[in-house]
Amino acid sequence: MLKHRKVFEYIMEAGVKLEAKSSTVAAAVVICYKFLNRMPPEESSVCPYTIGAACLYLAGKVEEDMLKIRDVTNVCYRVINPNKPPIEVDEDYWNLREGVGRLEYLVLRTMGFQLQLVHPHKFLLHYLVTLKHWLSPSAWERSPLAETAWTLLRDAYARPDWVTAHSPQTVAIICLNLALRIHSVDFPLAPEWYRILHSEMTSKKLITLSKELLCKLYEEQSADPRG
């Protein structure tokens, strides 16, 4: 089990509830993952969930998907406390909000402003457009390829260690491959479609990484005997 996986999933949930762009959520998770790895030990007592909120807020700025600090604070609180009434606007609320703002600054500093990321999303989009032209309209309509691939990509961020270990192109291809396999879509005319889209991809790599992603993403959870 990846350390802090729950934090990443919480960022993803809060991001979706904030109606943030997929790239914002992706940036938030990756920034948070890198920050937690790099965090000075003397500051390890800082709550990772507040860091997560700060990363989400910061990612909104980096990706120009302006999220309001008010909304981030409220939604994150709600995600964490689903059974409590919404947070009251009192002194504690303002302190909490300021805490998010100050942690944002800590993240900025620790990361040395290295926040520009190349996300797999636009590659996936590009690949999907290409595939659409290869398929007959009816074949394209038959299965929600794009939705599945996009969902897989969004889910993949529960494992930022895996995502950041591979190039954005590779990540996009793997998500696309899984979607194709799930819907049993084949390209008889272009069995090596992945090589056409991304020249560095091999069939071995494709299969290995596809399995790896699925296992890391979905299998690991049920590996627990009590699960």
Next chain:
Amino acid sequence: METIAEKREPTKSLYLAAGGAYKKDQMKKSATFHDFCEEDEDEDDDAPVERNGRAGQPDDDDDDSGEDACRSEPVTNGRSRRVNRLESFTNWLQRFSLKRRHVTGQRALIRPSVSLSVVHEGSALGSDGESVEASPCTSDEVTSPERYVVNVKMRTKPTRRWSEQDIQKRLSLPADLRLPLSVVEKLNRTPTLDQPLTRKSRRASLSEIGFGKLETYQKLEKLGEGTYATVYKGRSRLTENYVALKEIRLEQEEGAPCTAIREVSLLRDLRHANVVTLHDIIHTERLLTLVFEYVDRDLKQYMDACGNIMSISNVRIFLIQLLRGLSYCHKRRVLHRDLKPQNLLINQNGELKLADFGLARAKSVPTKTYSHEVVTLWYRPPDVLLGATDYSTHIDMWGVGCILYEMVAGRPFFPGSSAEEQLHLIFRALGTPRPDVHSSICDSKEFKSYAFPRYHAEPLVNHAPRLDADGLDLLAKLLQYEGRKRISAADGMRHQFFRSLPLSIFDVPDNESIFTVPGLHLTRDPGTKSASSMMLHGSRPGKNRRQSMLL
């Protein structure tokens, strides 16, 4: 589109009641969602995820058998068996996804036991002299220990004495940097330099030298003030060079300003002779100070100083530098988006530097800053004025055309004060777009709503009579209505207009000025009265200082 998170929503009620208490008495200064997850690890694993994010997988396959066999099958590279394997992989996948749906059940993903408490300000957020060392840095990979050992032969002599030059080399510092004697002494006493250099030790050494410390920079006069930043002229005690200190206040509602974050994160990756250099970043508790190279004046001031009559040869030299800097940025997928003469800095040697990346690469080009100062529309392309958002690097090329015109004609081409007036001026000079030629412009709803009169294009030579045929051709290629038809920065550099420049300017490395090419130099502008009056104008303090660093 479905995601884990969305799918999880229905199970929200199953979240355990939040465990920790809302510790009111602990709330002091800045609070966080601290200590949220005090639950032990066993409990963590107890809460599997509702992982049913996949849409529409086939339902007809209920066969679970053989799943394990498929999964444990080793992956080999046997090409003959590949198809087979893919099939079995598909089966496995479908079964897998099906099984997951059965298994997942109604479990919550995060089962938090939540409490709020205080983050101790001192530990987490104290101010210090720690620096991001923007300017003198090498990339992290180079300083990582493993790489270092591979690349560099270690000197083991413990008695080695590090001279100033050695230290500069060791820490990859610029050569013009003067190290204080005390620092050389101190670094020699400590074993830091003899050991492999890590990110941390390099940072410590840099901090020792004075990077990232406010004391290192002597604040001189104020150059200007904006909504979130104040710009001072300063002097670095390390190099004795002037610097521009851009102080960004952080106590505002929404934390560090978006534009500042973007400007720093973009600029720290850009190293080019025609892009302004970010030397250092200084963090203090409530203030972020960006240390830029100091440049006397911008192109606007330069043009004013020469009475708005520039020699065409100088226009050519400035323009090629502008294109050179832009093509570097565009290659890295960075758009400037706010080109104007005020954002092009010109130093004593005539080197042009792109500045003010605050607006760089945003999704929409705002017409107002946070302070509701109006951002100039004069250099905006018509497609953007009409609300296009799908623009790319060509957005900057229109502005280059406007700047070329302004340098040649001595006045802005389209000085509009509203989007409508701006478009009006453009169409009156270049002709109203025609559906058969400029389909994307004419199809836009905004364009139709304005109902512009049908102007006919006047030849560009009437507007800019000083420009030769090559120059007019380049201007026409820059001022294309359709973004896709505009010439790119890289192609622009190869345009006939620059044929009189030595070819070797294309071989100049990114971080070197084109003035390193022999024979290339500025000529006297016809409008300049005397060299001394030029200088005088350039260094005049007060209102004529460039204000655009403040954006």
